[in-house]
Structures are given as C-alpha cells and as structure tokens.
Amino acid sequence: MYDINLLSIVAQLKVSMTVDDVARRNIVDPAINKECSDESLKIMMEICTRCLSKQPSDRPSVDDVLWNLQFAAQVRESSRTSQN
Numbered sequence: 001m002y003d004i005n006l007l008s009i010v011a012q013l014k015v016s017m018t019v020d021d022v023a024r025r026n027i028v029d030p031a032i033n034k035e036c037s038d039e040s041l042k043i044m045m046e047i048c049t050r051c052l053s054k055q056p057s058d059r060p061s062v063d064d065v066l067w068n069l070q071f072a073a074q075v076r077e078s079s080r081t082s083q084n
Helices: 002-018 021-026 030-035 038-051 062-083
Strands: none
Touching: 002 038, 021 038, 038 062
C-alpha cells in the first residue's frame, strides 16, 4: 500500500517539475505555498525526486541534500526581500 502511494507521489512530482509553476503548486500543501517562491519550491521538489530515485547511485548525499535545502532557503529569502 505505501509503495503504491509513494510511487504515485514521485510520479506527480516528476510531472509537475516539467510542466509549470501552477502544476507544482497544485500538489503542495497550501501552508507551504504561502511561504515558498516558485524557484525555491522547484529546488526542493528536485531534491525530493532525487532522494526517491530507484538507483542508489542517483540519490544525493546528505551533504547534497543539506546544501540544496540551504540554497532553497536563500532563494526564498531573496525572493521575499525583493517583493518588499
């Protein structure tokens, strides 16, 4: 049961990554939508799909995950400051 749900989520992530910002935002929790810029959200989704890769060699290291999450946070902050 969990495998099917996880596969469905991964498939949705991969499709939304290739479509547009609206598609990405449609699969994300509304609370996150309010807090993230489009670019920040895309970065986080990319790292999620890489983490869930079938091939272990395609998965990022913990350092890569941390770096990408920090980068996504910086992108979000710079988006916030440019809006004000």
